[in-house]
Amino acid sequence: MMKMFKNSKTVAVLIAAFLLFALGASDVLAAKTEPKQKNIILATTTSTQDSGLLDVLIPIFEKETGYFVKTIAVGSGQAMAMGQKGEADVLLVHSPDAEKKFMAEGNGVNRRLVMHNDFIIVGPPADPARIKGLKSSAEALKTIAKAGALFSSRGDNSGTHAKEKTLWKQTGISPAGQKWYQETGLGMGQTLSIAAEKKGYTLADRGTYLALKKNLGLDILVEGDAALLNIYHVIEINSAKWPKVNADGGKAFADFMVSKKTQGIIKTFGVDKFGSPLFFPDAGKKVEDLGK
Amino acid sequence: MELIVQGIVKAFELLISFDPEVLGITWLSLKISGTATFISLFFGVSIGTTVALTTFPGKRLVISLINTGMGLPPVVVGLFVTIMIWRSGPLGFLEILYTPYAMIIAQAIIATPIVMGISLASIQNLPPNLRLQILSLGASRMQMVWVLIKESKLPLLAAVMAGFGGVISEVGASIMVGGNIKGYSRVLTTATVMETGKGNFDIAIALGIILLILAFLVNLLLTHIQQRQQLR
Amino acid sequence: MNHILTVQNLLVRRGGVTVLDIEQMSVETSRILALIGPNGAGKSTLLLTMAGLLKPDRGGILYRGVAVDTSARRSEMRKSVSVVFQEPLLLNTSVYKNVALGLKFRHLTNGDIRKNVEDALAYFGISPLAKRSAKTLSGGEAKRVSLARAFALKPELILLDEAFNSLDPPTRETLIDDLRHILEETKITAVLALHDREETLRLAQDVVVLADGGMIQSGTTAQVFNRPASEFVAGFVGTETILEGTVQMNRDNLLEIAVGDKMLEAVGDFAPGQTVFCCVRPENITVSADPLKKVSARNVFEAKIQKIVRQAFFYKMILDCGFPVVAYITVSSCEDLGLCEGTSVTVSFKATAVHVMARDH
Numbered sequence: 095m096m097k098m099f100k101n102s103k104t105v106a107v108l109i110a111a112f113l114l115f116a117l118g119a120s121d122v123l124a125a126k127t128e129p130k131q132k133n134i135i136l137a138t139t140t141s142t143q144d145s146g147l148l149d150v151l152i153p154i155f156e157k158e159t160g161y162f163v164k165t166i167a168v169g170s171g172q173a174m175a176m177g178q179k180g181e182a183d184v185l186l187v188h189s190p191d192a193e194k195k196f197m198a199e200g201n202g203v204n205r206r207l208v209m210h211n212d213f214i215i216v217g218p219p220a221d222p223a224r225i226k227g228l229k230s231s232a233e234a235l236k237t238i239a240k241a242g243a244l245f246s247s248r249g250d251n252s253g254t255h256a257k258e259k260t261l262w263k264q265t266g267i268s269p270a271g272q273k274w275y276q277e278t279g280l281g282m283g284q285t286l287s288i289a290a291e292k293k294g295y296t297l298a299d300r301g302t303y304l305a306l307k308k309n310l311g312l313d314i315l316v317e318g319d320a321a322l323l324n325i326y327h328v329i330e331i332n333s334a335k336w337p338k339v340n341a342d343g344g345k346a347f348a349d350f351m352v353s354k355k356t357q358g359i360i361k362t363f364g365v366d367k368f369g370s371p372l373f374f375p376d377a378g379k380k381v382e383d384l385g386k
Numbered sequence: 387m388e389l390i391v392q393g394i395v396k397a398f399e400l401l402i403s404f405d406p407e408v409l410g411i412t413w414l415s416l417k418i419s420g421t422a423t424f425i426s427l428f429f430g431v432s433i434g435t436t437v438a439l440t441t442f443p444g445k446r447l448v449i450s451l452i453n454t455g456m457g458l459p460p461v462v463v464g465l466f467v468t469i470m471i472w473r474s475g476p477l478g479f480l481e482i483l484y485t486p487y488a489m490i491i492a493q494a495i496i497a498t499p500i501v502m503g504i505s506l507a508s509i510q511n512l513p514p515n516l517r518l519q520i521l522s523l524g525a526s527r528m529q530m531v532w533v534l535i536k537e538s539k540l541p542l543l544a545a546v547m548a549g550f551g552g553v554i555s556e557v558g559a560s561i562m563v564g565g566n567i568k569g570y571s572r573v574l575t576t577a578t579v580m581e582t583g584k585g586n587f588d589i590a591i592a593l594g595i596i597l598l599i600l601a602f603l604v605n606l607l608l609t610h611i612q613q614r615q616q617l618r
Numbered sequence: 619m620n621h622i623l624t625v626q627n628l629l630v631r632r633g634g635v636t637v638l639d640i641e642q643m644s645v646e647t648s649r650i651l652a653l654i655g656p657n658g659a660g661k662s663t664l665l666l667t668m669a670g671l672l673k674p675d676r677g678g679i680l681y682r683g684v685a686v687d688t689s690a691r692r693s694e695m696r697k698s699v700s701v702v703f704q705e706p707l708l709l710n711t712s713v714y715k716n717v718a719l720g721l722k723f724r725h726l727t728n729g730d731i732r733k734n735v736e737d738a739l740a741y742f743g744i745s746p747l748a749k750r751s752a753k754t755l756s757g758g759e760a761k762r763v764s765l766a767r768a769f770a771l772k773p774e775l776i777l778l779d780e781a782f783n784s785l786d787p788p789t790r791e792t793l794i795d796d797l798r799h800i801l802e803e804t805k806i807t808a809v810l811a812l813h814d815r816e817e818t819l820r821l822a823q824d825v826v827v828l829a830d831g832g833m834i835q836s837g838t839t840a841q842v843f844n845r846p847a848s849e850f851v852a853g854f855v856g857t858e859t860i861l862e863g864t865v866q867m868n869r870d871n872l873l874e875i876a877v878g879d880k881m882l883e884a885v886g887d888f889a890p891g892q893t894v895f896c897c898v899r900p901e902n903i904t905v906s907a908d909p910l911k912k913v914s915a916r917n918v919f920e921a922k923i924q925k926i927v928r929q930a931f932f933y934k935m936i937l938d939c940g941f942p943v944v945a946y947i948t949v950s951s952c953e954d955l956g957l958c959e960g961t962s963v964t965v966s967f968k969a970t971a972v973h974v975m976a977r978d979h
Contacts, residue, residue: 135484144584149568164484166565181472181483283585306585338473515703518671522701523720524771526693533719537709 134343135164137174137182139253140281142326143167145301145372147363154359155350161343171251177201177329180336184344185329186351188253190381191260193327202329207381208351209360209373210325213257215316216286216303217243217295225295231319232264239267242274244294248285249277253324258297261321286310299324301364301372325381326373328352352377393591400592407569412596415573416604418486419554422493426549429494430501431542435531437502438509439517452506455499460492460552464559467492471563484565489573492559497549504545508538543612547605554601574600620647622775622807623668627677630663630831638663638674638831645775645824648805650798652812652822652839654854659828661811665777668809670695697724700768704780706760708752713744713763716752720771738770741800758789765793769800776801778810782817787930794820815856816930819843827851844899845973852897852975858944859898865890873974880940883916884972895975902971903945905935906964907955915966919943923961926952939965 142148143165152163166173166182170189176182178201185202187193188210197205215225215234223241225234238245247269248255262269269275276294278285282302289296290310303314316322328348333341350356357375364372400408437448469475471483471491482488512534520530535542557575564571566580574597581590623645630638638660645651645668653661666672668679670692679686681695700720708716717738721731739745742762747755755763761781768776782790798821801808812818818825818839825842827835835847846852852860863877865888875882875896882896910918919939927934933952935945943965947957957963 133481140583144580162570164565164567164570166484166567179472179474181474281583283583287585302584309585309587336473338478513705513707515705516707518666518669519701519703519707520719522669522671522696522699523767524697524723525720526723529723533709539710 131340131343132160132162133164134161134184134340134347135166135176135182136184136186136347137166137168137172137176138186139170139173139188140167141252141254141299141302142186142188144281144283145299145305145364147301147360147373150363151351151356151359154356155347159346159350161346163347169248169250169252170256174201177331180331180339183331183340184347185331186326187329188324188326189256190325190327192256193329196329200335201332203332204345204348205327205329206348206352207376207379208326208328209357209375209377210323211300211373212317213254213297213322213324214300214303214314215295215297215322216289216310216312217315218293219311219313220293221313221315223295226313226315228316229319231316231322232261234316235261236265236267238295239265239269239272239274242272244274244276244289244292245269246285246289246292246294246296247275247277248282249279250281252282254282254297254299257322257324261297264321286312304364304368304370304372325376389587390591392588394595396588397592397595401596408593408596410569411572411574411577411593412600414486414571415554415575415597416600418489418560418573419493419550419556420604422490422497422553423546423550425490425494426497426501426553427546430498430545430549431505431535434502434505435509435535438506439531439534449506452499452503456503458496458499459558460496460556461558461562463495464492464562467495467559468562483563484567484571486564486571488563489560489571492563493553493556496556496559497553500552501545501549504548505538505542508541508545509534511541512537540612543608547608547612550604550608551601554597554604621645621680622647622682623809624680624683625664625668625677626680628664628667628674628679629676630660630667630672630674632663636831638667640664640831640833643826643833643836645807645809647807649823650801650808650810650821651824651826652810652818653826653828654812654815654818655828655834656813656854658830660831661813661828662779663831664828665701665779665809665811668775669699669701669777671701698774700771700773700776702764702768702776702778702781704783706757706764708755708760708763708767710753711751712748713739713750713752713755714748716763717767717770719767724771734770734772735766738766741769742766742796758785758793761785761789761793765797769804769806773806775807775809778808780811780813782812782814790817791930797821815854818855827854844971846897846975848975849895852895852973856899858900859896859903859942861896861898861941863894863896865892865894872969875974878941880919882972883969884974885969886974888974888976892976897973897975898943898967898971900934900944900946902967903943904966905937905945905947905951905955905957906966907957907961908964910964910966913966914968916969917972918964918966921963921965923957923959923963926957926959937963937965 148165152165156163170187170192173185173187174192174196177185177196193205196202215231223238223243225237228234247258278288282298283306285296286298286303286306290312328351330344330348331339333339357377360373360375361371467488468483471477471480471488517530517534520533525533555575557579560573561576561579564576566572566576574593578590578593581593621644625640625643628638628640653664655661667674670686686692686695714735717735718731721734739748742765744759744762744766747759752763782793785793794817810821822839825837825839826833827842829850835842835851843855846855849860861877863875863882865873866876867874867890868888871885871887873884873886873888875884875894877896884896888894921937921939923935924938925936932946932948935947937943937945
């Protein structure tokens with residue numbers, strides 16, 4: 095075999111042929127030759143992608159419609175910033191206050207409710223701040239602050255972070271800069287790992303927590319508060335404002351997310367893996383009606 | 387510690403079972419970084435050699451720029467490329483954001499100064515009269531340059547390996563311009579970051595190990611070419 | 619009398635300094651010309667210009683009578699001219715491939731290349747080295763390879779820049795002899811930059827003396843070495859006996875010159891009262907153990923041997939005749955005559971062997 099490599103010309107030709115073949119045979123080329131309208135840029139959050147729901151839904155959508163969905167998973171803040179610049183075609187986010195502002199500025203059309211899951215406050219089983227069982231999440235945070243117990247915040251303008259900030263507002267306490275309050279700037283999974291490592295508290299979405307539960311060593315301490323609902327909307331980016339946006343594609347995806355069939359898939363997603371569903375389908379409902 | 391062991395075991399499992407997703411990711415890593423390295427080889431060696439062999443005003447400044455380019459932060463490159471190719475950017479009409487093409491471009495931009503800088507230094511390191519000697523033997527400019535390049539085979543291949551090493555392990559720019567889209571622009575590095583973010587440390591470590599193996603095999607081939615004696 | 623190459627009105631400046639300024643210089647076909655001079659004289663620059671590798675600031679060269687003034691013409695000329703530098707400058711490959719390098723540039727067939735390479739290797743006696751890696755060669759072997767490489771191209775003119783510098787004396791000797799034979803056989807014109815007198819004497823038929831970018835003297839080797847044009851040249855060509863004196867008398871161009879308290883006889887055209895240098899080459903001095911009977915040599919002096927220094931093939935003898943004299947004597951003569959330091963001898967040299975020059979300044 096080594097004899098083949100003795101001739102430098104042969105090697106050069108081999109490498110060149112190899113790469114040409116690779117490039118030619120790849121679907122990279124194939125994807126590029128499809129017309130523009132086939133690509134949809136979906137901006138969503140890391141926690142949504144990490145839940146694995148999209149890995150199930152998107153192939154179905156692509157097969158049905160022939161569109162190619164580019165799922166860009168970033169924080170809610172960045173997703174909406176992308177929408178504001180017309181760099182995405184459709185958003186799937188869960189940061190209602192920011193979304194309302196987004197819509198008010200005319201960046202999006204057809205904001206539709208898709209599903210919800212909830213947030214939970216988790217912490218070390220020893221629960222040094224004694225928040226277990228509290229009904230009010232704001233109350234729990236207040237207690238943590240008073241005890242000076244370690245709290246990990248995502249600190250990244252994500253939906254989770256936005257929810258957390260809303261809760262702190264309700265407590266009237268400003269945690270920023272305090273020694274026990276640490277902002278990681280990272281995704282949900284990593285923030286949970288850090289909280290677990292340091293035996294601290296954090297606010298997490300149930301889906302990510304369930305996915306990582308067995309390795310974490312953190313317990314659910316506070317749940318069920320209506321304020322902890324994590325509500326997902328799908329928003330099509332306004333093509334009147336941004337002509338380059340794939341309006342048809344965005345609409346097709348949004349329609350798909352609220353369709354009966356999809357909603358049915360959402361309802362059962364996660365049951366076989368975690369014993370309970372990760373999301374609750376809500377298309378068509380009113381926001382005020384949500385909650386346990 | 388046991389996490390690492392878990393990772394090694396997982397790596398084994400993924401490879402032995404020819405897990406299609408992992409294979410796809412590995413293949414894509416090789417294709418993208420390989421193409422980017424090829425591009426950087428072409429531009430890097432040609433420009434580096436030209437700068438080394440010609441005199442012109444401001445040559446030292448140009449060399450400083452090239453040497454600075456060798457240390458370009460990849461994530462800054464990613465940011466600039468993103469701004470260039472997104473819809474509102476000057477090159478937005480190309481529509482290559484969130485494609486492997488964008489990743490190839492970003493990686494090529496990262497690798498080219500590395501190859502250029504090392505090529506420049508290795509050509510400058512040849513005996514100064516060698517160029518004249520080859521010309522006096524009747525070589526045309528192109529023939530002379532080709533002989534000098536072959537004579538610098540050792541450091542030039544080191545340059546290629548440095549360029550390849552830099553981009554196969556790159557993650558910041560790749561995520562930014564590629565989007566880490568499953569089955570399309572997800573490569574070993576970006577997948578590792580994602581799995582770590584999800585908390586799947588064993589998969590992350592496995593991907594890391596696979597990346598190391600890939601890099602090792604490529605460098606094994608390049609080293610063989612580099613160290614081979616031309617004696618026929 | 620054919621001039622294969624002529625230098626005309628040549629000016630080369632580098633970094634604001636004039637490196638070379640030569641009005642006129644010719645290289646005769648099928649002869650061996652040595653460029654000699656101290657370091658920095660411009661020998662290498664001149665060779666590079668002659669090779670078509672350097673573009674002068676003014677003037678240029680004529681190759682076979684045609685002006686070489688465009689880069690196209692320079693490239694064309696390079697096909698007939700080969701250059702060998704001081705360093706062998708071999709590539710990291712086999713000896714065969716090194717020697718074939720120039721031939722490959724000309725897109726010859728493999729068969730033709732093989733013939734030329736094998737001939738060139740045979741010329742320099744290095745055929746067995748063909749498959750060796752150039753990196754493993756000794757200094758002398760590498761030098762032969764670079765020479766073979768130049769000769770393989772069958773040039774009309776070959777230029778060598780200090781080609782023998784880095785070699786040890788025995789290697790140098792054999793190489794110089796081989797080179798001379800090859801040049802005589804192939805009738806290739808050669809220009810060599812040298813700074814060793816012996817090499818010059820052994821190899822060159824013509825000599826050009828350079829200093830500070832200018833040509834000081836040119837002529838056949840005999841002319842330059844026996845009749846150096848200035849003290850500087852004399853010192854350079856190794857006229858070791860240089861004596862200062864005053865002309866006392868001129869009778870039909872036979873001069874009597876007072877050197878110290880001795881009188882020298884020489885031939886030349888100088889007026890009495892003039893201060894001159896008298897140069898005698900060491901080879902022209904005869905040493906005798908017995909006082910001489912009648913000989914034709916007009917300069918005969920009693921002397922004492924001060925020092926004997928062994929050179930490669932002879933003894934260099936420093937004698938005191940009332941003025942210092944340097945002679946070269948064969949080893950056998952020394953031994954036959956029983957000469958050693960302190961011996962009293964008789965020194966003699968002909969009037970015609972004394973080269974008289976006006977004093978510089």
